[in-house]
Amino acid sequence: QVQLVESGGGLMQAGDSLRLSCAASGRTFSRYPMAWFRQVPGKEREFVAAIVGSGATTYYTDSVKGRFTISRDNAKNTVYLQMNSLKPEDTAVYYCAGRTYFSSSVYYTTDYDYWGQGTQVTVSS
Numbered sequence: 001q002v003q004l005v006e007s008g009g010g011l012m013q014a015g016d017s018l019r020l021s022c023a024a025s026g027r028t029f030s031r032y033p034m035a036w037f038r039q040v041p042g043k044e045r046e047f048v049a050a051i052v053g054s055g056a057t058t059y060y061t062d063s064v065k066g067r068f069t070i071s072r073d074n075a076k077n078t079v080y081l082q083m084n085s086l087k088p089e090d091t092a093v094y095y096c097a098g099r100t101y102f103s104s105s106v107y108y109t110t111d112y113d114y115w116g117q118g119t120q121v122t123v124s125s
Contacts, residue, residue: 002026002114004096009119012086016123020081022096022116029053029098029114030074033106036081038092039118045095049081050106059106063089086123093118 008020020036035050049070050059058070069082079096097112105111 004098004114004116006094006096006116006119009094009121011122011124014087014123014125016086017082017084018086018121020083020094020096020119020121022079022081024077024079024098024114027100028074028077029100030077032099032101033111034072034079034099035097035106035112036070036079037095037097037109038090038121039095040092045109047107048094051079052106083121086121088123088125091121091123093120 003025004022006020006022012018031053033050033052036048037045038048039045047061048064049068051070051072055072060068067085072079095118096116098114099112103111
């Protein structure tokens with residue numbers, strides 16, 4: 001059974017830093033991109049960041065560039081999201097996503113076939 005399990009969410013203040021982790025089990029994702037998305041109530045799940053299998057290339061949505069860093073440790077089958085200079089608008093449930101096929105697209109929820117259960121990040125002003 002394939003599982004992605006996020007951890008590290010919490011209640012933060014603006015300007016704080018937080019690191020999310022996503023541990024995969026059941027199969028290895030080391031050859032394929034993994035990503036973080038986020039969602040607030042009433043809105044669609046939105047892309048935050050992605051990283052290719054080797055870790056050599058990363059992608060970010062504009063609103064987090066320079067503040068968030070995605071990384072992965074393939075030996076641990078784990079992907080991370082380091083979030084610095086947090087803002088209230090970063091408040092959301094953060095989801096880890098993985099896929100098991102080759103594709104050039106990384107920005108859409110339909111690009112991934114495995115999802116974690118989500119972890120809440122709340123940033124107060």
